[in-house]
Amino acid sequence: xxxxxxxxxxxxxxxxxxxxxxxxxxxxxxxxxxxxxxxxxxxxxxxxxxxxxxxxxxxxxxxxxxxxxxxxxxxxxxxxxxxxxxxxxxxxxxxxxxxxxxxxxxxxxxxxxxxxxxxxxxxxxxxxxxxxxxxxxx
Amino acid sequence: xxxxxxxxxxxxxxxxxxxxxxxxxxxxxxxxxxxxxxxxxxxxxxxxxxxxxxxxxxxxxxxxxxxxxxxxxxxxxxxxxxxxxxxxxxxxxxxxxxxxxxxxxxxxxxxxxxxxxxxxxxxxxxxxxxxxxxxxxxxxxxxxxxxxxxxxxxxxxxxxxxxxxxxxxxxxxxxxxxxxxxxxxxxxxxxxxxxxxxxxxxxxxxxxxxxx
Numbered sequence: 001x002x003x004x005x006x007x008x009x010x011x012x013x014x015x016x017x018x019x020x021x022x023x024x025x026x027x028x029x030x031x032x033x034x035x036x037x038x039x040x041x042x043x044x045x046x047x048x049x050x051x052x053x054x055x056x057x058x059x060x061x062x063x064x065x066x067x068x069x070x071x072x073x074x075x076x077x078x079x080x081x082x083x084x085x086x087x088x089x090x091x092x093x094x095x096x097x098x099x100x101x102x103x104x105x106x107x108x109x110x111x112x113x114x115x116x117x118x119x120x121x122x123x124x125x126x127x128x129x130x131x132x133x134x135x136x137x138x
Numbered sequence: 139x140x141x142x143x144x145x146x147x148x149x150x151x152x153x154x155x156x157x158x159x160x161x162x163x164x165x166x167x168x169x170x171x172x173x174x175x176x177x178x179x180x181x182x183x184x185x186x187x188x189x190x191x192x193x194x195x196x197x198x199x200x201x202x203x204x205x206x207x208x209x210x211x212x213x214x215x216x217x218x219x220x221x222x223x224x225x226x227x228x229x230x231x232x233x234x235x236x237x238x239x240x241x242x243x244x245x246x247x248x249x250x251x252x253x254x255x256x257x258x259x260x261x262x263x264x265x266x267x268x269x270x271x272x273x274x275x276x277x278x279x280x281x282x283x284x285x286x287x288x289x290x291x292x293x294x295x296x297x298x299x300x301x302x303x304x305x306x307x308x309x310x311x312x313x314x315x316x317x318x319x320x321x322x323x324x325x326x327x328x329x330x331x332x333x334x335x336x337x338x339x340x341x342x343x344x345x346x347x348x349x350x
Contacts, residue, residue, distance in 0.1 A: 001159075034189070035185040035189065036181075036182045036189070039178070039182070043174055043175065043178035047174045050167070050170075050174065051167065051168065051171050054167045055164070058159040058164060059159075062157045063157055065156065066156055082158075082161065083160075125306070128306045128310065129313065132313040132314055133313065
């Protein structure tokens with residue numbers, strides 16, 4: 001993860017440098033700061049610094065290197081519990097379908113969007129509470 | 139057997155004992171990174187229109203109610219703090235209050251307070267929109283109206299979605315038998331999102347109401 005963090009810090013540094021050049025160049029050429037690009041490039045730098053900072057915090061908190069970051073580790077060293085993934089959930093495809101209906105409504109006719117929004121709400125609530133009710137309730 | 143040339147088991151000299159990063163938290167941060175660039179696009183729209191029609195900006199920004207927006211901003215910023223106290227409660231795995239004092243509040247109470255503050259912010263924006271529409275600034279009235287309503291409107295949609303997720307989190311805290319790390323993780327990533335939306339508003343406020 002050290003490499004990922006460094007890449008994002010390098011990106012942030014590059015965008016800061018590019019932004020400084022951009023501001024200087026627009027001042028020389030036009031005599032004023034061009035805000036669109038200045039802010040756009042600056043937010044690119046923020047994107048890089050944001051991810052680098054957070055990954056740095058995560059890396060510091062994990063107290064060591066993950067097996068996938070070590071050259072001398074085996075495949076089965078990196079076989080942990082990755083998280084909880086539902087093996088048979090239908091809710092993601094319900095949500096995807098409702099979003100498709102919503103965006104089709106934007107293109108075809110706004111009235112379809114209202115149907116889409118209600119289906120999206122049902123899908124999100126269903127997905128969020130999938131493991132909080134019924135047979136598999138936590 | 140003096141020399142062993144091969145071994146069926148490869149042993150690592152030091153078994154790595156590391157805490158694996160929380161994929162939900164890291165994934166949320168990466169998604170928020172993409173949200174940064176989404177709002178970068180909105181800022182680009184705003185500044186492009188501002189540079190192409192500066193005369194609109196010099197007249198239309200006079201309609202803005204800056205003191206009101208400042209109060210509204212303070213409400214949203216304070217909701218970030220109450221949200222964070224809710225996260226602290228969630229990290230203690232404390233869903234509900236054990237007493238009436240705020241130090242004894244659980245995640246549910248703090249998130250309800252955050253919800254109220256966020257709802258006040260959105261209501262304040264609705265009131266502000268209605269005043270601006272009375273002054274003749276609408277989404278289609280001019281380039282200024284388009285830029286203003288696109289940037290603040292997409293932000294308000296984000297706040298509204300955040301309010302909805304707070305309700306989902308509160309519902310989970312009520313629905314679950316034992317408030318555990320899974321629920322705490324959800325509370326933490328919702329707070330990431332809420333802080334992000336808050337910081338974006340500070341940026342929008344500085345650009346739209348202070349810089350004009």
